[in-house]
Amino acid sequence: MPDSALLEYHRRSKHWLDRYAPGPGRLDWANQPAPFRVYEGAAAIKLSLAADALPTRYAALRRGELPARQAFDVRSVAVLFELSLGLSAWKSFGGNRWALRCNPSSGNLHPTEGYLLCPNLPELPAGVYHYVSRDHTLERRAALDHPRWSAAFENGGVVLGLGSIYWREAWKYGMRAWRYCQHDCGHAIAALCYAAAALGWETHLLASAGDELVSALLGLDREADLGGAEPEAPDTLLWVGQEGARPQLEHMREQLRDAIWSGRANHLSAEHVPWRDIDSIHGATRKPATLEPAVYRPAPLPPPRDPVHDPTFATISRQRRSAVDFDGKTHIGEESFFAMLDALMVRANTPPWNALATPPQVHAALMVHRVTGLEPGLYLFLREPSVLAAFRSSMRQDWLWRKEGPEHLPLYLLLPYDLRTIAKTICCHQDIAADSCFALGMLANVELAREEPWRYRHLFWECGMLGHALYLEAEAAGVRATGIGCYFDDEMHKLLGIEDDRWQSLYHFTVGRPIEDKRLVTLPPYSFRP
Numbered sequence: 001m002p003d004s005a006l007l008e009y010h011r012r013s014k015h016w017l018d019r020y021a022p023g024p025g026r027l028d029w030a031n032q033p034a035p036f037r038v039y040e041g042a043a044a045i046k047l048s049l050a051a052d053a054l055p056t057r058y059a060a061l062r063r064g065e066l067p068a069r070q071a072f073d074v075r076s077v078a079v080l081f082e083l084s085l086g087l088s089a090w091k092s093f094g095g096n097r098w099a100l101r102c103n104p105s106s107g108n109l110h111p112t113e114g115y116l117l118c119p120n121l122p123e124l125p126a127g128v129y130h131y132v133s134r135d136h137t138l139e140r141r142a143a144l145d146h147p148r149w150s151a152a153f154e155n156g157g158v159v160l161g162l163g164s165i166y167w168r169e170a171w172k173y174g175m176r177a178w179r180y181c182q183h184d185c186g187h188a189i190a191a192l193c194y195a196a197a198a199l200g201w202e203t204h205l206l207a208s209a210g211d212e213l214v215s216a217l218l219g220l221d222r223e224a225d226l227g228g229a230e231p232e233a234p235d236t237l238l239w240v241g242q243e244g245a246r247p248q249l250e251h252m253r254e255q256l257r258d259a260i261w262s263g264r265a266n267h268l269s270a271e272h273v274p275w276r277d278i279d280s281i282h283g284a285t286r287k288p289a290t291l292e293p294a295v296y297r298p299a300p301l302p303p304p305r306d307p308v309h310d311p312t313f314a315t316i317s318r319q320r321r322s323a324v325d326f327d328g329k330t331h332i333g334e335e336s337f338f339a340m341l342d343a344l345m346v347r348a349n350t351p352p353w354n355a356l357a358t359p360p361q362v363h364a365a366l367m368v369h370r371v372t373g374l375e376p377g378l379y380l381f382l383r384e385p386s387v388l389a390a391f392r393s394s395m396r397q398d399w400l401w402r403k404e405g406p407e408h409l410p411l412y413l414l415l416p417y418d419l420r421t422i423a424k425t426i427c428c429h430q431d432i433a434a435d436s437c438f439a440l441g442m443l444a445n446v447e448l449a450r451e452e453p454w455r456y457r458h459l460f461w462e463c464g465m466l467g468h469a470l471y472l473e474a475e476a477a478g479v480r481a482t483g484i485g486c487y488f489d490d491e492m493h494k495l496l497g498i499e500d501d502r503w504q505s506l507y508h509f510t511v512g513r514p515i516e517d518k519r520l521v522t523l524p525p526y527s528f529r530p
């Protein structure tokens, strides 16, 4: 079994039918975290809003057809952020307004912060930048003008960094918040990877970097710049550029020792509640420097069937929303359903999976309610066919295991049954799990974290990436999705007849025909930009 602190956190952060994981009990509105982090005093570069001119189609990206590589300059970098971590709209109701972003977040609390490390680029001087989605600006945290800094990037790529302010989520969700921060990080990784692909760039998770290096490169270890503001945990670095090239991260760290840093982090809340369980899992899953993993080469697959709609990537990334309600009657066709699942299979050079060097480690147990041509029931979808035997030995012995769908899709019917009531119950009694076309739980083998506990974080990230692909797939299929972080973990395991602790459900999702909330007014994303 994995590390005991990890196991303890995993168990204690589960929701149970008769009690929820420890949370704050009530919402302390006076201390609601400010939604945007800024580094006061850092010079801000205002980015252009140029994404509308990007012609790349979403359908081409999911087939692995990337356009010709754009040059790295301030304009293309602006598009990268606009379509990944940028705002997608403002909503207003009853005198309140709040921003939505291209990347989703549990409770719309957005713990994930984005960074750019770049060499000298046209109209963007070399440095470390923090992205402010509210204003679509890059704050220059560190200025670097030594040629050795720029040389460390090799072949004209850039490095992106992600960090998480746990407090943002913990304010509302208590100890389970750490899980949501990891999901959100996975969504952000996928969002960046898709947007990079739309500009013709490859993305690669720099999995060998340890947390200490990530912190140093993003300036997260600079206590003086925090001045008591909420700390940010290092998540990961991504290389964006040309296939095969890699940045020299240690050289960058050396250069940063002499760099001039500017900016002080704003305080998000006046008071905080400590969550010792979050400190404990953070410590238990700290990542040391590791060797670059061997690159996983997926078996070739036929291209996925095209979705019903063919929007540009710019349209679909900003159109993405979470459904808050479904109509409870729409059926999608089985071809649409299979096409969505097919887009979750790993294909070479295809976003967001091209960011990962590891084989797929997250699979899905589906509760199908309304898919024309498919019996309602419980299905298992394996993103890597070789795990079939491991699943069969861990689950109820009398499942049907009837192969469904296209030949290359590892999809199995376990039990024909109307699961609407149980889906709703499992997902913390939320109607969205029953009124949709299908809901699912993402299953990962937590044993993978036994020797290397940091892999637990990566499992959640992969869940977030899968969720992000599903959000975009749902939009392209003319329906809508919602991520579900609130579910009764062991009720899902009971449904599947899983008796050991190996396969754990780490994230849930639901897809169907949304009902819009007509009371909300929608405003363009940058209508309040200074």
Ligand SMILES: Cc1cc2nc3c(=O)[nH]c(=O)nc-3n(C[C@H](O)[C@H](O)[C@H](O)COP(=O)(O)O)c2cc1C
Pocket (backbone or CB within 6 Å): 100, 101, 103, 104, 105, 106, 107, 108, 180, 183, 184, 187, 320, 321, 322, 323, 324, 430, 432, 482, 483, 484, 485, 486
């Ligand atoms: C990790 C995660 C967990 C979520 N859990 C739920 C949930 O349990 N129920 C729900 O209605 N929405 C859930 N959501 C949807 C968020 O509320 C939504 O992303 C957020 O309000 C922002 O809205 P948007 O996705 O339309 O941008 C979740 C989203 C994420 C990323």
